[in-house]
Amino acid sequence: GKNDYDLLVIGGGSGGLACAKEAAQFGRKVAVLDYVEPSPQGTAWGLGGTCVNVGCIPKKLMHQAALLGSALKDAQHYGWNISQPVHHTWSVMADSVQNYVKSLNWGHRVQLQEKKVKYFNIKGSFSDPHTVRGLTKAGKETVVTADNIVIATGGRPKYPTHVAGALEYGITSDDLFWLKESPGKTLPSFILYVSLECAGFLTGIGLDTTVMMRSIPLRGFDQAQMASLVTEHMESYGTKFLKRCFPTKVEKLKNNRLQVTWKNADLGTEETDSFNTIMWAVGRAPDTKTLNLEAVGVKTNSETGKIIVDASEATSVPHIYAIGDITEGRPELTPTAIAAGKLLAQRLFGQSAELMDYDNVPTTVFTPLEYGCVGLSEEAAVQRHGADNIEVYHAYYKPLEFTVAERDATQCYVKMVCLRRREQRILGLHLIGPNAGEVIQGFALGIKCGATYPQLMKTVGIHPTCAEEVTKLRITKRSGLDATVTGC
């Protein structure tokens, strides 16, 4: 055709790269545009998107650093002679993590090259439905045309701009993972999973951390128990919580610390305290501002700003598609973006008709005590089917490894939400405990296969693991019986 490329992908993150590489497999001419607008604090990064640079990867590695801190404490009980307390140096960790992330940036560039995908480090915006123009860092303009365009520009952290000083003095997750020096005494603000995970590992490496939250933790996740078990554990772990509070202003003090003023909604009081670092985690906004979507008529949701797509990831404009965090109504997860991107490429160029299935997508919150889940929360199940039609099986368990280590397992908990009638299909599974992600993954498969409670009970457990507790669930919430697991 007369266009430069068969496919142009705007955004080199999880979804964008997966789509581009898949399309290239079909022998198509593909180009990827990726550009990172520096954060207000000046942080920027390489190819790979949020997950690789300022998301999943550095988050899990720092979470691991915190877990290792606990392991060091456990090790003494298991006979290792380490004198406590053990100290943590931020810069050693940050260096290792940042180096690894950079190796991934490099790896992605090499992969694109190997698959003959053209990569432009430019910031693109639409001039017409098949044309994107972009500026390099040096200011040079490039124009690219394509038969099909996929928007995969993701999101960036929001700032509470109504709070004076928020923009000048606060950082976000975009900056946290690239800090060269320790954030010291840190205050992430408001509750989202991003915030709890960061607060968790910051506490774990020995920093004085406070989480300020306006209302409920982990909005969107199971509130019947799971969210509060997670925060309860964090409290016993050492993270401080300022509940039902919201900040009103941030000022810089002479000693370079930051003073935060906030209102306590319950008490109606106003309080202040000083911190080294304030991290905002108040949500992420889709990165669409500079795309010039209005020029081509791509419709977005007026409230969220996200791009509206149908089941085939098509936008309101023919030949323009969108995948990943930028799309309305989709989970903001790397694996769904990757899967959607691959399937889209297969539909465009590979004669496939398969659509992405967004149901029963498993996920894990990597707080100090991890929370993995798949399917419906308890309240969603009640809402959809009625409390009389669902059965909730649950258990408080103790991981074997916690015993010798004398670790508190109060919040280690698993619950399964099933339909009550007939075959008792499993609607949702929730687990809090070590390695929750590893446990949930396989069960997510089972749920995809329509697993029922009897089938799960027929599955023999692997002993001794935490996962086997799922196959041993017998006590229902309805019975009111004590759900603590005792012995073998």
Next chain:
Amino acid sequence: SVQAHKEEENPQKTMEVNGLMPGVNSYDYDLIVIGGGSGGLAAAKEAAKYGKKVMVLDFVTPTPQGSSWGLGGTCVNVGCIPKKLMHQAALLGQALQDSRKFGWHFPEEVKHNWMTMTESVQNYIGSLNWGYRVALRDSKVTYENAYGEFVGPHTVKATNKKGIEKLYTAERFIIATGERPRYLGVPGDKEYCISSDDLFSLPYCPGKTLVVGASYVALECAGFLAGLGLDVTVMVRSILLRGFDQDMANRIGEYMKEHGVNFIREFVPIKVEQVEEGTPGILKVTAKSTTGDQIIEGEYNTVLLAIGRDPCTRKIGLDKVGVNINEKTGKIPVNDEEQTNVPYIYAVGDILQDKLELTPVAIQAGRLLVQRLYAGAATKCDYVNVPTTVFTPLEYGACGYSEETAVEKFGEENIEVYHSHFWPLEWTVPSRDNNKCYAKIICNIQDNERVIGFHILGPNAGEVTQGFAAAIKCGLTKEQLDNTVGIHPVCAEV
């Protein structure tokens, strides 16, 4: 009615006096369980739930070295539990090394104290023994710490530590006596060698250790001993992990070798002598090649035998009641309802012929059996697609067919094997083992590419495998697997 509940020198005489076959309503108990391990206790507690009068007889014959333990069976005392805890201790040693790269700092060399670990582990086990006794009491199950053996129809003799004998009768019996480690049958084996029965309560650090055997017990023990910093050698007669997928078995061996475990392949010990007494002392092991005439010698502080386990079925009077056993292996053949050839005598757990030697299987079988006997249930134990995990330094989780068995059963052209190496994210920063973790699934092409085998080698393999086992139970196909989104970043998403 028969009242055989008294001290008796000649139980046979008592029975002759009172009639050979005791009346149905005059038994002392509804159910007597011989063996207080995973299977036995599960069955006993379940039966008590239905209001049955139950007795458990549990007794541990001390090892040649004198080790013994409390209620709970192999798993709790000398199996799964202490094994996993010591494995965890070894993993923590590795975590210590990793943590430096993640920013933690502490003195260069960290040493491990065997006694601290063993004491902690034994204390925990003690709490479990206690917990079981309380649980039995609360369930109103009578427990006697006595050696049970059949002396006649519906009658067992229970001999306690002091040698006092009592007779008990029951309508039904469940044999759940489990197994004990096998010895080599060469000079010096019982005098100087230890087994897994002794290792977990050893009151001194084993030091330089020779592990004889290639079972999962051998490799797991060798693995954690090496992880704690000990000099470990494994002597293998032929292949590793017989019965397991051999490709996976070899990868496990390779990993252990790379991590400092020495392997002597195709040799068997023919003599063990004591060079020096002590705790530990020094032992000299002479071994002969299985493929030629070569003889080698080596000196070790400890020799740990892990060459297999034998069922405790030869000395429990089975001949007196006519229960058939496999003469060669000692295992008891049962039908699919765990019933022996004698209608009122059942068996569960490790002693069963052609069944898996796993705690959860024994528990499941025991419970379901009792539900069938007393609660009108009809569900039989499902022994198919039982998942398992080998807790070697690099853990191995599996469910379903090994590659070789799948090829044998379905034919190579009818199966498809999908596989992948992976690098756990947590290993990147400390630059560990780039290409060792591995996962494969075996699919039956003719049956919709149904997943018939799942194998994973990597950290937390047990946690990963459990859910996949549930999915396989639901008839998982490759397509469904492909359609399931991964959790990122975890190993299981591979």
